[in-house]
Amino acid sequence: MLLAAPVFALCVVAGVLAGELAGAAVEGPVRRAPLEVRRVGDHLPRALGRTVAGLAVLLLGLLAVTSATASADDLGRGGRALAYRCGAQLSGAVGPWAGSYYSVPLAAVLVVGLLGAGLALRQVVRRPRAGTTPAALVDDDAVRRRSAAAVTGACGVLVAVPLAGVALTSGVALLGVDCRAAWQTAAAVALLALVPVLVAVLGWCAAVVLPPGGQPARLPVAPRGPAAL
Amino acid sequence: MSARPPLLVVADDPTPPYEQLRRQLTELIGAGVLAAGERLPPLRQLAGDLGLAVGTVARTYRELEAAGLIVSPRGGGTRVAAAQPAMSVDRRQGLLRAQAEAYVRQARLLGADDGQILSAAQAVLRSA
Numbered sequence: 001m002l003l004a005a006p007v008f009a010l011c012v013v014a015g016v017l018a019g020e021l022a023g024a025a026v027e028g029p030v031r032r033a034p035l036e037v038r039r040v041g042d043h044l045p046r047a048l049g050r051t052v053a054g055l056a057v058l059l060l061g062l063l064a065v066t067s068a069t070a071s072a073d074d075l076g077r078g079g080r081a082l083a084y085r086c087g088a089q090l091s092g093a094v095g096p097w098a099g100s101y102y103s104v105p106l107a108a109v110l111v112v113g114l115l116g117a118g119l120a121l122r123q124v125v126r127r128p129r130a131g132t133t134p135a136a137l138v139d140d141d142a143v144r145r146r147s148a149a150a151v152t153g154a155c156g157v158l159v160a161v162p163l164a165g166v167a168l169t170s171g172v173a174l175l176g177v178d179c180r181a182a183w184q185t186a187a188a189v190a191l192l193a194l195v196p197v198l199v200a201v202l203g204w205c206a207a208v209v210l211p212p213g214g215q216p217a218r219l220p221v222a223p224r225g226p227a228a229l
Numbered sequence: 230m231s232a233r234p235p236l237l238v239v240a241d242d243p244t245p246p247y248e249q250l251r252r253q254l255t256e257l258i259g260a261g262v263l264a265a266g267e268r269l270p271p272l273r274q275l276a277g278d279l280g281l282a283v284g285t286v287a288r289t290y291r292e293l294e295a296a297g298l299i300v301s302p303r304g305g306g307t308r309v310a311a312a313q314p315a316m317s318v319d320r321r322q323g324l325l326r327a328q329a330e331a332y333v334r335q336a337r338l339l340g341a342d343d344g345q346i347l348s349a350a351q352a353v354l355r356s357a
Contacts, residue, residue: 026280032235033278035257037268037306128278132235 005161006109010116012154012209016147017120020127032132038125043141043148048208051201052156059110059163063103066170070099077101086179094176098166106162113158120151149208156205164198167191233262238279246281250289258298258309259316269299269307 071083071093079099085091096102124147130140171191174184236253238246257263269275272290276283290307293299301307336346 026278029240031238031240031279033238033270033275034235035233035263035270037270038274126274126277128280 005157006113009113009154009158012157013113013116013120013151016151016154017116017123020120020123020147023127023130026128032129034129034132034137038144040121040125040148043124043144044121045145045149045152045208048149048156048204049152052152052159052205055159055163055198055201056110056114056155059159059166060107062163062166062170063098063107066098066166067100067103070097070101079103082173082177084177084179090178092178094173096169097173098170102166106166110158110162114155117151117155117158121148124148124151153205153208156201157209160198160202160205164195164202167194167198171195233257236275236279238281246279247285247288247292250279250286251292254289254293255296255298258293261316263309265309265311267309269309271306 066082067079069082070079071081072078073081073093073095079101080097081093081095081099082097083091083093098106124144127144130136168191171188174180174188174191177184180188234257236250238249240246242249244252254263254269263269269290270278272283272286275281276286279286290299290301294301294307298310299307300310332350333346336349341349
């Protein structure tokens with residue numbers, strides 16, 4: 001599941017990028033360009049975009065904390081467990097814990113996915129206009145918003161699934177510490193309470209990426225003619 | 230969506246594309262369609278929209294900047310320069326007359342008489 005989500009998100013981002021690149025040709029003897037500045041932010045779904053950005057920061061922060069506090073497990077494998085000590089007599093380790101063994105690959109996939117999303121969003125705004133009539137501009141803007149929404153939803157899947165996994169395992173591990181402090185209990189409860197929220201966000205992202213009865217966006221066809229200048 | 234006229238590049242025109250763009254942007258700024266401080270399309274976006282090399286659009290922007298019509302502060306995009314001299318009435322009328330003379334000359338070359346020249350202009354005015 002932790003691997004399936006990033007693969008799904010990367011496939012969506014790659015598909016959007018390929019689609020935007022495929023519609024980028026500008027040819028013909030007479031070419032028109034509107035006097036406009038196209039920005040990524042103008043095409044993103046604001047609420048979902050802010051939610052995904054916040055969750056990405058939360059995931060990276062959580063991975064940093066779990067990596068910094070991780071220890072070796074009982075087999076001596078580093079970055080897999082949370083060691084604790086209760087006074088001089090009692091000590092132990094709970095896991096799985098998102099130490100470097102888990103967090104480094106997760107962070108790497110996250111960074112690759114977000115870089116890919118950035119490339120796709122850049123292409124969404126850089127793709128040439130398919131026409132400059134008011135109707136063509138409206139259609140073209142709708143296609144761009146659809147692409148940007150799909151990329152944002154894919155990023156949501158990319159972030160929400162690993163975050164849910166890390167929150168769940170970290171919360172359970174913290175509750176397994178015999179002599180945990182009050183703040184550790186509070187953190188565990190907060191992490192476990194985050195899981196259903198992330199499931200809801202995942203549903204939101206899925207609805208954006210795969211709208212019920214949704215059809216692939218159709219790019220307005222640009223006029224073609226003699227070779228490019 | 231904008232009601233402003235789009236930028237146009239004609240591949241068959243012997244005038245180089247950078248000059249076509251420079252002329253149009255100069256006219257748009259001079260006529261006040263592009264206001265002082267307004268941001269121009271980014272180089273790569275405009276080059277992509279028109280199917281031109283980025284260097285072609287960059288040359289247009291360089292020449293406009295050298296003429297004092299636009300400025301490119303670091304990190305702030307390319308914007309219309311703050312102080313643009315307003316086009317005088319005499320200058321505006323002079324340009325209008327020059328355009329009219331060019332139209333009449335072309336029409337004469339096509340063999341049109343005065344009536345045909347006027348009706349063609351009126352037809353364009355009605356459809357604009």
